[in-house]
Every structure is written in structure tokens, then in C-alpha cells.
Ligand SMILES: [Zn+2]
């Protein structure tokens with residue numbers, strides 16, 4: 001841990017309102033020379049944005065080789081997590097009916113994902129977070145990759 | 160700018176309908192991601208009696224990224240710097256999307272009750288706090304009186 005105020009990335013926190021456009025997008029606002037500026041808006045939106053950690057975003061072109069590997073590994077790990085669909089008929093003992101990431105109630109047949117700690121979220125909501133941080137948002141438990149892989153291979157045999 | 164996510168609408172409604180004791184958060188008329196916040200100095204802290212103004216902004220990535228929060232009222236506190244930035248882990252690397260505006264503001268209120276001068280930061284307030292706590296608390300009280308009570312600013 002460094003000191004809280006020394007880091008340069010914090011400097012642009014000073015005016016919160018001016019950050020409305022999101023300070024991370026500074027580079028995106030200045031399109032590369034080969035891209036006509038008037039197209040830049042559409043170009044930005046259609047590009048996939050990768051989130052390496054909360055607040056650290058890159059477009060595919062900006063990823064280094066190392067980061068590409070990291071993203072692919074992370075996507076592979078997430079794929080090993082059990083997925084399910086919400087079933088209203090089986091929710092009697094489930095107290096939590098709201099996804100705490102988007103704060104919207106689960107609906108019948110909506111895809112959800114369980115983490116090893118048994119906390120569950122909308123599939124899209126939790127996958128978006130896991131790409132940034134491999135932890136459970138609710139209990140902050142790290143999702144154990146090694147455990148996951150062995151769990152998965154056992155499951156393949158049994159079912 | 161994309162529409163306001165349902166979560167932000169819900170959080171705002173809940174903040175207004177079930178307010179937290181000693182904390183107010185009102186969305187700005189022109190920007191629903193920007194909140195005007197006040198936190199009352201907690202009882203038995205050197206900030207007691209003060210009303211501290213803060214600003215809170217929900218970035219585009221929220222809730223995947225933490226809200227940005229800053230004190231607008233001057234405060235003498237080892238974890239808050241001259242320009243109001245707050246040293247709090249959940250605003251940095253301990254952020255989780257299960258946290259909310261409400262929990263963030265409660266954590267800041269708790270930080271006023273329990274200043275933590277051992278959290279490494281580069282400011283002289285923390286040094287003073289460690290070297291002579293009584294004097295630091297006295298200064299914090301004076302600042303509260305001067306900047307956070309009616310009449311002062
Ligand atoms: Zn959700």
C-alpha cells in the first residue's frame with residue numbers, strides 16, 4: 001500500500017462534476033489521426049471495452065499481449081463457474097430475490113451465476129465484475145481458481 | 160450520455176425515503192449522478208456539532224467502480240487531505256458493487272468517529288495526530304467550529 005494521496009491518478013478527482021465525462025476516457029476523446037473525428041463517437045461505442053480492474057479500462061487495440069492473456073485466462077475461469085436460471089418455484093428458502101449489483105429482482109428463467117460461497121447474481125452482472133476483480137461482491141471472498149478447476153473436472157465425471 | 164441505470168434511481172429513492180441518521184444526500188437537479196451530501200459530525204468526536212458538506216459523483220462505470228467523494232468543508236482529519244480527498248479503502252481497492260451510496264456515506268461517518276493516523280498517508284495532520292493526539296483533537300475541534308458550524312464557512 002502506498003499513501004492514499006500521493007498517487008497521480010487521484011489528481012483529477014478534484015472536480016467531481018467535471019469528471020462527468022469520465023476521466024478514464026481522455027485518450028478516447030482524441031481519436032488517432034487516421035480516424036476522422038466526427039466518426040469517433042460511434043467508433044468508441046461499438047468497440048469492446050476490457051476492464052482490467054475497477055476503473056482501468058482498455059479497448060482491444062490498447063491491450064498489451066500480457067493483458068490479452070490475462071483477459072483470456074479470466075474469461076476461461078469465469079466459464080468454469082456454475083450457471084443456472086432463476087426458478088420462481090424454487091425460491092422458498094432463498095431470501096435474496098434481488099441482484100445486489102443492478103438492484104433488480106430476478107425474473108423467471110433469467111440466467112444467474114452462483115459463486116463457490118453460494119452467493120448468486122445475474123450472469124451478466126457478476127461476469128462484468130469478475131472481469132475486474134475475482135472476488136464475491138457480497139462476502140469479498142476471493143473466488144479460488146484452483147478449487148474451481150478441480151470442482152469442474154469432478155462435475156464432468158458425475159454429471 | 161446513456162440513460163440513468165435503474166440502480167441509481169432505486170438508490171436515490173431509498174436514500175430519500177429512508178434517510179440515514181445524521182446524513183443527507185440530495186441529487187443535483189441538473190445531474191442525477193451528482194449528489195450534494197451533508198454529514199453531521201458524530202457525537203463524542205472532535206467533529207461533533209459540525210455539519211460537513213461533501214460532493215459525491217457516480218461515474219459512468221458505477222457500480223463496477225466506486226463513487227467519487229470529496230469533502231467541501233475544510234476538516235482537520237488524518238485521513239482527509241487539504242482539498243477534501245478521503246483515504247478510505249472502500250473508495251479504492253476494497254470497492255465492491257454490493258456497496259452502495261448509503262454504505263459509503265456510513266463508512267465516511269464512521270471514519271470521522273475513528274480517525275486512523277496509522278493508515279499511511281503523506282500529510283502532516285497524521286503526523287501531528289500521532290505525535291500529540293490531544294493537540295490534534297483540539298485543532299480538529301477548532302476547525303469544526305470555524306468551518307463546519309453556522310456562521311463559519
Ligand atoms: Zn443484476
Ligand SMILES: [Zn+2]
Pocket residue numbers: 115117118119136137138139140141
Ligand atoms: Zn460470497
